[in-house]
Amino acid sequence: MSSALREFFAMGGYGAFVWSSYGLTALLLVGNLVLALRRERRVLRELSMRASVGAEHDAA
Amino acid sequence: MIKTLHKYASPMHFHAVARAWSAPLLWLAAALFLAGLVGGLVLAPADYQQGESFRIIYVHVPSAWLSMFAYLVMAGAGATSLIWRVKLMDAIARAAAPLGASFTALALATGSLWGKPMWGTWWVWDARLTSELLLLLLYLGYMALQSAIDDRRAAARAGAVLAVVGVVNIPIIHYSVEWWSTLHQPATITRLGAPAMATSMLIPLLLMALAFQLLFFALLFIRVRSELLEFEQRASWVREILRQARSR
Numbered sequence: 457m458s459s460a461l462r463e464f465f466a467m468g469g470y471g472a473f474v475w476s477s478y479g480l481t482a483l484l485l486v487g488n489l490v491l492a493l494r495r496e497r498r499v500l501r502e503l504s505m506r507a508s509v510g511a512e513h514d515a516a
Numbered sequence: 517m518i519k520t521l522h523k524y525a526s527p528m529h530f531h532a533v534a535r536a537w538s539a540p541l542l543w544l545a546a547a548l549f550l551a552g553l554v555g556g557l558v559l560a561p562a563d564y565q566q567g568e569s570f571r572i573i574y575v576h577v578p579s580a581w582l583s584m585f586a587y588l589v590m591a592g593a594g595a596t597s598l599i600w601r602v603k604l605m606d607a608i609a610r611a612a613a614p615l616g617a618s619f620t621a622l623a624l625a626t627g628s629l630w631g632k633p634m635w636g637t638w639w640v641w642d643a644r645l646t647s648e649l650l651l652l653l654l655y656l657g658y659m660a661l662q663s664a665i666d667d668r669r670a671a672a673r674a675g676a677v678l679a680v681v682g683v684v685n686i687p688i689i690h691y692s693v694e695w696w697s698t699l700h701q702p703a704t705i706t707r708l709g710a711p712a713m714a715t716s717m718l719i720p721l722l723l724m725a726l727a728f729q730l731l732f733f734a735l736l737f738i739r740v741r742s743e744l745l746e747f748e749q750r751a752s753w754v755r756e757i758l759r760q761a762r763s764r
Binding site: 474481489 | 542557558562567568569571572575576579614615618621622625626629630632633731734735738739741742745746749754755757758761762
């Protein structure tokens, strides 16, 4: 690893604080995206099931 | 104009708009994040007092700004729904809450990570930090209400009251550094006068703020989509979307 890269990660001694901040940010922002998309998929699935159950019910 | 508003207040129409705009907003946000990160982590010089630790500003300040913006969206949507009974507004308020809570938690956490090396402490009960913590509790309270009440509309209405009552916290957060003597520094970016920050440091901050903002809208749109489907599950347009999703 080049010294410039090492310096970049060290952040003048504050590396732990800086990279934890950016790491948390990435985690929360990407996490929100994933959760939001998952929620939509789940809602589509559940509403679909409910609708088909209803249709069977009406047909019966 | 009222007719246009009416059209966009229709859940079906808004769902279509939200579906169309989510991906473009995400890509735009990603591009801005990239530019902001390069500017903030690489190009901007180190601060003469704080050294490299100041770079936390590029995630801390946008999170804080968005934590307040999301609350205004939530409270505004809630108030609109209480006054005019607009179902779309219920969906927007419910969608905004977890996003706002995330941004608030992030602002608090990154603030602590900045405060420890700079102030020597993870936390202090000064006006800015305390009111921001209160903001988090308001979001969590709102979300707790939503899960506690089964009827979605009743839940949204109760949440809207909480959100509107709590909105006084937003100017308190904003002016806390002026009204009280706080450990947290006063605002460097105000509407009047030139900001007390070097341009090379300011530009990445504005880019990151815009990135966060667009990401918020993208996430909001994605969440509102599910909320609208749930609110309007018996509607024919929802059945059509379910049918399309099944056939894919």
